[in-house]
Each structure stands twice: as structure tokens, then as C-alpha cells.
Amino acid sequence: MSSTELRRTALDATHRALGATMTDFAGWDMPLRYGSEREEHVAVRTRAGLFDLSHMGEITVTGPQAAELLNFALVGNIGTVKPGRARYTMICREDGGILDDLIVYRLEEAEYMVVANASNAQVVLDALTERAAGFDAEVRDDRDAYALLAVQGPESPGILASLTDADLDGLKYYAGLPGTVAGVPALIARTGYTGEDGFELFVKPEHAVGLWQALTGAGEAAGLIPCGLSCRDTLRLEAGMPLYGNELSTALTPFDAGLGRVVKFEKEGDFVGRAALTEAAERAASRPPRVLVGLVAEGRRVPRSGYRVVAGGEVIGEVTSGAPSPTLGRPIAMAYVDPAHAAPGTEGVGVDIRGSHEPYEVVALPFYKRQK
Amino acid sequence: MSNPQQLRYSKEHEWLSGAEDGVSTVGITEHAANALGDVVFVQLPEVGDSVTAGETCGELESTKSVSDLYSPVSGEITEVNEDVVNDPSLVNSAPFEGGWLFKVRITDEPADLLSADEYTAFAGA
Numbered sequence: 001m002s003s004t005e006l007r008r009t010a011l012d013a014t015h016r017a018l019g020a021t022m023t024d025f026a027g028w029d030m031p032l033r034y035g036s037e038r039e040e041h042v043a044v045r046t047r048a049g050l051f052d053l054s055h056m057g058e059i060t061v062t063g064p065q066a067a068e069l070l071n072f073a074l075v076g077n078i079g080t081v082k083p084g085r086a087r088y089t090m091i092c093r094e095d096g097g098i099l100d101d102l103i104v105y106r107l108e109e110a111e112y113m114v115v116a117n118a119s120n121a122q123v124v125l126d127a128l129t130e131r132a133a134g135f136d137a138e139v140r141d142d143r144d145a146y147a148l149l150a151v152q153g154p155e156s157p158g159i160l161a162s163l164t165d166a167d168l169d170g171l172k173y174y175a176g177l178p179g180t181v182a183g184v185p186a187l188i189a190r191t192g193y194t195g196e197d198g199f200e201l202f203v204k205p206e207h208a209v210g211l212w213q214a215l216t217g218a219g220e221a222a223g224l225i226p227c228g229l230s231c232r233d234t235l236r237l238e239a240g241m242p243l244y245g246n247e248l249s250t251a252l253t254p255f256d257a258g259l260g261r262v263v264k265f266e267k268e269g270d271f272v273g274r275a276a277l278t279e280a281a282e283r284a285a286s287r288p289p290r291v292l293v294g295l296v297a298e299g300r301r302v303p304r305s306g307y308r309v310v311a312g313g314e315v316i317g318e319v320t321s322g323a324p325s326p327t328l329g330r331p332i333a334m335a336y337v338d339p340a341h342a343a344p345g346t347e348g349v350g351v352d353i354r355g356s357h358e359p360y361e362v363v364a365l366p367f368y369k370r371q372k
Numbered sequence: 373m374s375n376p377q378q379l380r381y382s383k384e385h386e387w388l389s390g391a392e393d394g395v396s397t398v399g400i401t402e403h404a405a406n407a408l409g410d411v412v413f414v415q416l417p418e419v420g421d422s423v424t425a426g427e428t429c430g431e432l433e434s435t436k437s438v439s440d441l442y443s444p445v446s447g448e449i450t451e452v453n454e455d456v457v458n459d460p461s462l463v464n465s466a467p468f469e470g471g472w473l474f475k476v477r478i479t480d481e482p483a484d485l486l487s488a489d490e491y492t493a494f495a496g497a
Binding site: 021032037038230234300304323354 | 412
């Protein structure tokens with residue numbers, strides 16, 4: 001794909017003026033990093049970072065039966081989400097395979113915003129549209145209606161508070177409220193993908209540059225810096241958060257990914273994948289598939305997605321994500337491994353790094369949890 | 373960024389110093405270091421190893437990727453930079469100075485090494 005075919009966010013010129021290294025991410029030309037990705041990572045852990053996440057795919061679902069539609073189309077109990085709150089959930093195929101992981105915001109009694117990964121936004125839109133047949137609800141493609149900026153890190157509440165009258169203290173984790181930030185209307189959500197406190201701000205694309213500049217100015221004294229997708233990946237990896245395409249795929253059910261808790265069998269009515277997921281839940285309990293674990297390197301060589309996990313000369317698993325961890329100071333990875341080797345502290349586990357078996361310690365996820 | 377005039381360059385983005393007593397110093401260029409991002413692991417050849425121009429002799433690992441290290445010339449390794457093994461960020465912070473990688477006693481060098489100006493044009497940087 002040539003660069004002229006990549007989609008550009010409303011902040012494209014801003015990123016280029018900042019000297020960002022850009023990368024093709026799911027068909028979007030996105031900032032990978034502005035300077036050192038390690039410094040950007042540390043800024044989010046200790047101060048604050050500013051992200052452009054406008055590639056994420058927003059889909060609005062409205063109408064009297066919006067809740068019923070989402071309860072049918074997704075695996076979570078979306079009808080119980082209160083207006084102003086959000087929920088992490090998944091959309092699966094009839095065979096239980098994960099199509100995407102999602103955050104669903106209930107904006108009003110009969111209005112939801114579904115936020116899909118950029119790489120899956122079209123798939124999710126198509127599936128929701130198809131599954132909406134027979135429901136009194138409308139599925140609307142709002143990908144071009146929003147720019148998405150995120151302020152993440154311990155200083156982010158103070159920075160945002162200086163630009164809005166919204167009640168941030170009353171805004172809980174996984175909640176969202178409409179408000180005004182730096183003079184522009186925004187949906188203010190206390191969500192993120194970094195393992196830190198922080199906010200995601202959905203605004204009209206024409207307001208993105210002004211809001212970016214306002215946040216940059218408001219955050220300067222607190223040490224806020226612009227942050228790219230490279231540090232977003234190491235931040236979410238340290239926080240043990242799955243990434244679609246790495247830890248999640250259509251070949252896995254939520255139970256295979258250790259995320260069976262998002263599947264709500266007790267909700268009313270049928271939902272897509274119920275029968276297959278019921279079987280997957282029983283299989284996971286009686287004959288567990290591979291288990292998603294954390295690995296911490298004893299050496300300095302970095303495991304990468306697809307590398308084999310080995311023990312006693314046998315392949316016992318596969319790395320799904322790996323990176324040098326700025327917080328731990330050592331390489332870390334998430335990997336699916338056979339249950340016999342999944343317990344934290346299991347001896348003799350290694351990763352085949354280009355032919356050399358490097359020793360790794362099996363640990364519980366996440367690698368990093370912030371102090372609250 | 374500017375590529376020092378007194379060095380010569382390979383198309384694999386290594387630099388090579390002028391020889392002193394037949395020994396030249398090798399590193400990677402600032403252009404290459406910026407493209408890699410933060411370097412977190414450096415594997416270098418060992419003193420006494422023979423290296424061949426254009427062939428891999430180690431690896432450089434950054435946050436996002438791992439890249440082979442190529443020798444720009446053929447010869448014998450006489451010294452490696454232990455500082456950069458212990459602190460790979462030197463490759464990013466001082467690619468032409470403290471971030472040098474190894475010294476090699478040259479037995480043969482390819483004819484297509486580039487001047488600073490030629491490399492700048494080649495790398496577009």
C-alpha cells in the first residue's frame with residue numbers, strides 16, 4: 001500500500017510539524033513516536049502523555065431496541081450498562097471466535113457508541129448491521145464523525161480539569177459524560193489502554209487541532225508530551241491488556257483468551273455465539289486449552305510475536321506480544337502456553353529467540369499495576 | 373543531522389573510520405539509529421572473529437524490531453565496544469562517537485563504500 005492511500009487523521013499536519021515518525025497502522029498513517037518511545041512510555045507512567053487515537057472506529061447504535069440489539073450482537077450484558085457508563089466487551093462469530101474486542105458507551109437511554117479497533121471497524125459495522133435485522137434500532141457508521149484524543153497518566157486529571165468545568169472527580173473509571181473541553185463539545189470518557197488513570201476525548205474532527213494545542217499548553221508544566229503508538233503498545237503490554245491480532249483472533253473464543261468473564265450467559269434472550277461459547281466454557285473448565293501467561297526475560301534479548309515457547313526441548317507455547325519493558329527494565333512477553341507450564345514460577349521455560357533458547361520466568365499478568 | 377565528512381559509509385548504514393595502523397572503527401549512522409528507534413540490545417562479534425564485507429556479524433534490537441548488523445569490510449575484529457553492550461542507548465545518543473560498535477583490522481574492503489555526501493544522498497537524510 002502506498003502512503004498516498006493511507007487515511008490521515010485530522011491531526012496529521014500537527015504530527016508532521018512535531019517531527020513524528022509515522023507508520024501504517026490498519027490503513028491509517030499514524031504517529032509511531034515523536035522522539036524516544038521509551039521517554040514517551042515513562043512520561044505516561046510518571047506524568048502524562050497525549051495520544052491521537054482517531055483511527056479507532058466509532059459506531060452509533062440508537063433506537064427503542066438498541067439495548068436488545070447489542071445484547072443479541074455482543075457477548076456482554078449491555079442492557080445493564082447505565083447511561084453515562086461504559087463496558088469492555090466482545091463481538092463473536094456464531095462459532096464463538098472473537099471478531100473484535102470493544103468498548104461500548106451508553107450515552108443515553110437509547111443511544112450507544114461502540115468503539116472498535118481500527119483493523120476491525122468495518123467487520124464490526126457489517127456484523128452489527130446484519131444482526132440488527134428485526135430490531136427497532138439503527139446502526140450508524142460514525143468513524144468520520146469523531147477525532148479521538150487521549151490524555152493518559154497520573155497528571156492527566158489536573159491537566160484536563162484546567163480546561164473543563166465537567167465534574168471529573170465524579171467521573172469514574174469506565175464512565176463517560178458529555179462536556180466542554182477548551183471551548184469545544186466533547187464526550188469525556190475515563191478510559192484508556194495504558195494501565196494509568198486517564199481520559200479519552202471524542203470530538204468533532206474540526207476541533208481536534210485546537211484541542212490538541214490546548215492540552216499541550218495545559219500539560220506543559222506537568223511534563224505532558226505527545227506519545228505515539230509504539231509506547232501505547234508497551235504500556236498496554238505491561239498492563240496485561242490484550243491486543244486484537246496478537247492475543248485475540250477469530251481462532252480463539254473469549255474463554256481461550258482467559259477472558260470468559262466478558263461472556264454473560266445469564267442475560268435475557270439469545271445472542272450470537274451462545275451455543276458455541278457454552279461448549280467453549282465447559283472445555284475451558286474440564287480440558288483447558290493453552291493459557292495466556294506473562295513471561296519475564298532473565299537476559300536482554302526481546303521475544304517477538306510468533307516466537308516459540310519451549311521447555312525440556314519441546315514447544316509448549318507461542319509468544320503473542322513482546323517488548324523491552326521500560327518499567328521492569330527487562331524484556332517481557334505475553335504467550336499462550338500449555339497448562340502444565342502456565343503456573344507462575346514454573347521452572348525451565350524459555351523462548352526460542354532465533355535459534356537460541358533464552359530463559360524466561362513465568363509470571364501472573366499484569367506485569368504492572370498502578371498504585372491507586 | 374549530518375554525516376561526518378571524514379567517515380565512509382555502506383549502503384547497510386554502517387560507518388567506517390579511516391584506518392589507524394590498519395584498524396578502522398565501525399558503527400551505525402544516525403539515520404539508521406533514528407530509523408530503529410530506542411536500541412535496547414546489541415550483539416557484537418567477538419574479538420578475534422573474522423568478518424566478511426556485507427555479511428551479518430551481530431544484531432541490533434530496538435523496541436519494535438530486530439535488525440542484522442553487517443560488516444562494511446572484511447577483516448579481523450580487534451576490539452568491541454563493551455560500553456554499548458552495557459548501555460545500548462549510546463547507539464541513539466552518540467552514533468558516531470560513544471556508540472561505535474567494533475574495530476576491525478581490514479583485509480579487504482568493497483569498492484562501493486560511499487563518501488559522506490554520497491551517503492547523505494543515498495539515505496535521503
